[in-house]
Amino acid sequence: MQGYGDASLWDWSGALLNGAVVTLEIALAAYAIGLLLGLLGAIAKLSRVPPLQALATAYSTLIRAVPELLLIIILYYAGQTALNNLMRALDVSGAVEISGFAAAIAVLALVQGAYMTEVFRGAIVAIPRGQIEAADAFGFSRWKRFRHIIAPAMLPNALPGLSNLWLILVKDTALVSVVGFEELFFTAQQAAASTRNYFLFYAAAGALYLVMTLGSNAIFQRAERHVRRGQIQA
């Protein structure tokens, strides 16, 4: 039985590694979009435009109060329906199957963006006011002020939160298996069901996730050293 189990792990190793690559791909894409959403959300929250503020606050508060799995299921169906309605409105015949890949990325990015809004908002608020005033005094444009003063000054504050969110995201990708998207955990479930060796394949999937999270941890530690260069170390 054990020998059979080992052979099946070998048979499935290609599929599992493939799943791990897909997991990393959707995580990276969702992270990039989430960063953008979070930055926009933070800027909206800190802006002096009440409707923008309200919108960003509603977005980040509601998303963070609802369980991720529930959100992923709701957004997945909502996205599919919305796309179908759009296609019908544009007179494209037949229901379109929304690409699972795009849907998985969109849903995860929307969730990440809500948490990133809070991370960026906190990091920007923590910048000493004088630094921003100095940029204004030097006549920096808004973009230059953001690019040369705000962004580099907030990164050391934001990075611990961002690294935490990346780890959460890598683990959250497993949730899209519930709506039938084929990533690492979905593949592991298929392998487990077809070989009946549940223990082995779930342990193997866990090990692959662990490699990803520990690996990214090391990378983020380096990044943190990099953005904190020039700061006095405590």
Place this chain on the structure above:
Amino acid sequence: MDFSWLSDPAYLGYLWEGFVNTLILVGLSGVCGFTLAVLVALAQVAGPKPLAWLSRGFTTVIRGTPLLVQLFFFYDGVGRLLPGIEGVQDSMLWPVLRDAFFYGALAFTISVGAYAGEVMRGAMASVPRGELEAAEAFGFGRVQILLRVWLPRAIQICLPTLTGEMILLLKSVPLVSTIAVMDLLQAANVVRNETFLVYEPLLLIAGIYVALTLVLTIVMRGVERSFPGVQPYRRILIPGRI
């Protein structure tokens, strides 16, 4: 939006069962998980080296893998091996070991043990040594020092963070619907399958979760206020994790 199905007592029954199970899961795993967390933290700050390593490894593995994978590992992986062990099926524990609810509670307990354990480890390490030495000087025994000085001081330091952990626990409960435990999400799934409504049941339980999160926050805020010397946390929600 069609919410007429809410007048059907059968569906209300499912929702109520899901609601109660959600509360039981949070309460049970919260209490058991926190006990485990204290042990995990204690092993690292005061335990012998091998025990400290073991607990460090436990924390790393649990925090580095998705909760959903852990849930399936315990339920399908470990759960299916159990009947093969001699005598398990005849034991008194078998009705419990056959129940998906048990594996849900087990996975959550272990998860809380690892995440809250890491929080407690930091808090216990940051209790000033002088206070522990003072307790020793007053003739406190080791257990007394732990229960009357070290733990209360550590909880004082990290209680707001533990509040966040409780909210994260609440938000992980829907995962058990994947192993067919009747929680709120599973109740919504039953309604969806029978009424063919896609959104209404999901939106309803999303609303319930928002309310539950709010209530849990208020309850924990009360606990924080009644615990002497705690600085209440300003933010209501902290980042999620699965």
